[in-house]
Amino acid sequence: MDVRLKDIAKKINLSESTVSRALTDHPRISKKTKKLVLDTASEMNYHPNLIAKSLVIKKTKTIGLIIGDITNPFYPEIVKSIEEIANNNHFNIILCNSDYKAEKEIEHLKMLIYKRVDGILLMPAGKKNKSIMYLKDNNMPFTLMDTTPSEKYDTNCVFIDQEYGAYIATLFLIENGHSKIALVNGPLAISPCQQMKNGFLKALKKKI
Amino acid sequence: MDVRLKDIAKKINLSESTVSRALTDHPRISKKTKKLVLDTASEMNYHPNLIAKSLVIKKTKTIGLIIGDITNPFYPEIVKSIEEIANNNHFNIILCNSDYKAEKEIEHLKMLIYKRVDGILLMPAGKKNKSIMYLKDNNMPFTLMDTTPSEKYDTNCVFIDQEYGAYIATLFLIENGHSKIALVNGPLAISPCQQMKNGFLKALKKKI
DNA sequence: CTGTTAGCGCATTCAC
DNA sequence: GTGAATGCGCTAACAG
Numbered sequence: 001m002d003v004r005l006k007d008i009a010k011k012i013n014l015s016e017s018t019v020s021r022a023l024t025d026h027p028r029i030s031k032k033t034k035k036l037v038l039d040t041a042s043e044m045n046y047h048p049n050l051i052a053k054s055l056v057i058k059k060t061k062t063i064g065l066i067i068g069d070i071t072n073p074f075y076p077e078i079v080k081s082i083e084e085i086a087n088n089n090h091f092n093i094i095l096c097n098s099d100y101k102a103e104k105e106i107e108h109l110k111m112l113i114y115k116r117v118d119g120i121l122l123m124p125a126g127k128k129n130k131s132i133m134y135l136k137d138n139n140m141p142f143t144l145m146d147t148t149p150s151e152k153y154d155t156n157c158v159f160i161d162q163e164y165g166a167y168i169a170t171l172f173l174i175e176n177g178h179s180k181i182a183l184v185n186g187p188l189a190i191s192p193c194q195q196m197k198n199g200f201l202k203a204l205k206k207k208i
Numbered sequence: 209m210d211v212r213l214k215d216i217a218k219k220i221n222l223s224e225s226t227v228s229r230a231l232t233d234h235p236r237i238s239k240k241t242k243k244l245v246l247d248t249a250s251e252m253n254y255h256p257n258l259i260a261k262s263l264v265i266k267k268t269k270t271i272g273l274i275i276g277d278i279t280n281p282f283y284p285e286i287v288k289s290i291e292e293i294a295n296n297n298h299f300n301i302i303l304c305n306s307d308y309k310a311e312k313e314i315e316h317l318k319m320l321i322y323k324r325v326d327g328i329l330l331m332p333a334g335k336k337n338k339s340i341m342y343l344k345d346n347n348m349p350f351t352l353m354d355t356t357p358s359e360k361y362d363t364n365c366v367f368i369d370q371e372y373g374a375y376i377a378t379l380f381l382i383e384n385g386h387s388k389i390a391l392v393n394g395p396l397a398i399s400p401c402q403q404m405k406n407g408f409l410k411a412l413k414k415k416i
Numbered sequence: 417c418t419g420t421t422a423g424c425g426c427a428t429t430c431a432c
Numbered sequence: 433g434t435g436a437a438t439g440c441g442c443t444a445a446c447a448g
Contacts, residue, residue, distance in 0.1 A: 004441060015419045020443060028417055047346060050322045051268065052441035054259050055424050062302065062323070071288045076278045083278070083305055092319060094270065095303040097291055111300060114258045115270070138255060212425060223435045228427060236433060260425035263440050 003044050012040055023048065054116065062092045064112035064120040068100045075123075078145075082121065091118070100125040106134060113138050121145060129153075162192045166199030174207045211252045220248050231256065262324065270300045272320035272328040276308045283331075286353075290329065299326070308333040314342060321346050329353060337361075370400045374407030382415045 009019045014033065021029045022037035054060045065082060067075045079095065086093050094117065098105040105125050112120055119141040124131055128144065132153050135142045143156035166183075173181050183200045186193040217227045222241065229237045230245035262268045273290060275283045287303065294301050302325065306313040313333050320328055327349040332339055336352065340361050343350045351364035374391075381389050391408045394401040 002441095005443095006441080016441090017420080017443075018418055021418085024443080030417060033417085045345070047318075047321050049263075049324060049441050051259060051262050051324050052424090053443075055257075055263055055426090055441080056443045058424080060259065069288065070278065070284045070291070073281075073284075076281075076284055079303070080277065080279045080305060083303060087304075092302045092304070092323065094300045095287070095291060096295075096300070097288060110255075113255050115300065116257060116259050137253070210425095213427095214425080224426080225428080225436080226434055229434085232427080234427095238433060241433080257425050260440090261427075263425080263442090264427045266440080 002049070003046050004049070008037065008041050008044055008046055011044070012036055058116075060116050060118055061090055062094060062115075062117050064096065064108070064115075064117045065093045066096045066098055066105060066108050066112075066120065066122045068123060068125060069097050070095070093121075098125045102126055102130065105131055109134055109140075113140055119143075123147070160192070162195035163199035163202070166196040167203045168199075170200050170203035171207070174203065210257070211254050212257070216245065216249050216252055216254055219252070220244055266324075268324050268326055269298055270302060270323075270325050272304065272316070272323075272325040273301045274304045274306055274313060274316050274320075274328065274330045276331060276333060277305050278303070301329075306333045310334055310338065313339055317342055317348075321348055327351075331355070368400070370403035371407035371410070374404040375411045378408050378411035379415070382411065 005016050005019050005023075009016045014037070018029070018033065019037050019041075020026075022034045023041065050061070063086060065079065067079065070076060070079065083093050094112065094115070096108040096112070098108060102125050105122075109120065109122075109131060117140075120135065120143075122128075122131060122135075122142055123145045124147055128147060128150065129152065132144075132150060132155060136153070143158060144150075145158050146160075147157060148159055149155060149157040170181060170183075181204075183197065185196055188194045188197060213224050213227050213231070217224045220227075222245070226237070226241060227245050227249075228234075230242045231249065258269070271294060273287065275287065278284060278287065291301050302320065302323070304316040304320070306316060310333050313330075317328065317330075317339060325348075328343065328351075330336075330339060330343075330350055331353045332355055336355060336358065337360065340352075340358060340363060344361070351366060352358075353366050354368075355365060356367055357363060357365040378389060378391075389412075391405065393404055396402045396405060
């Protein structure tokens, strides 16, 4: 069986709370008993049960990350960075692929809420209103990624300002004396491409 | 505040246990009260607290997955499939990048054990003995991936039998009448490449 | 600085 | 078929 707080408390004849305090680095604890507890804990091969802890403190130190499909080369770099930063802050991430299906996305959101993750990072699959409403209704902290902010809702967002990017890039060229500038772009039906074009033209117009 | 079992029990004047039974699809429960419970649960926007449940049933329905680095194109396809199958069985996965560092790998293992995942899928970074021992010592179910089984330990493994693969591939060519067969291979210092060569030669010798 | 008590939200005996 | 009681492992008041 797993060894619990109670076991190590019994062994060194202390109360559970004192052991808990020693383990969680509480201020009001003597150096001596703290060391004692820590030593016997590792000696007994104690592994704190974070499930129990989470139930009490109402924090799980894990965040949900919903992306389209990790198989799409667009995502791994992003996921990697997220995981890294999460880790540095002692968080884990639960990775979910929505396959770009709104329905699957909602299912994941539901599960993540059930599991009481501390927050959700969502790269929405298509129309995002339903997911946003769902998250808000259950007051789950979240931030959207790779999406422009919704006009209807007040949400945290991280996304690329394509227009501004193209704008300053073009400006840079102009200001360095270039006058024949081409824009190699994707199909305008795709929103980011249209935005890039806008930024490009904006810069040109400004400098006429 | 979140709505709990107790709240819905109070509302329809039933005991907590009955509500619990209704929600978990227990056999000894009448169709009628079950429907009543289910209805008022969704009406009250009830979200089961899986943390609390996990503490009791000692299952978290989440598994840990440790890979080298999701940024390496070798992994996404694998991760995707794992996540998909896990999902179909109502599991989530916690994704961890070891960056091929044994030390980081152990840190992740520790955390996953603390969080009481039901099992761990590990693609080991280099020497695997320490991780294996660690997992065994804490009797955490695990299976190794992309590694040949350890001779020292009895472990579950899924890996590619490179030698056999090359063997049957070569055999196939021979049996279809080919006699000039080339093996395009990587550096023999890399174990899978050496194994492929072995399989290749084995097939040739057999058919001489 | 330490011990006692209570409770997190749920499942599971055991009675009825 | 349903309810009352107990406990999962831990933290957090409240005293002393």
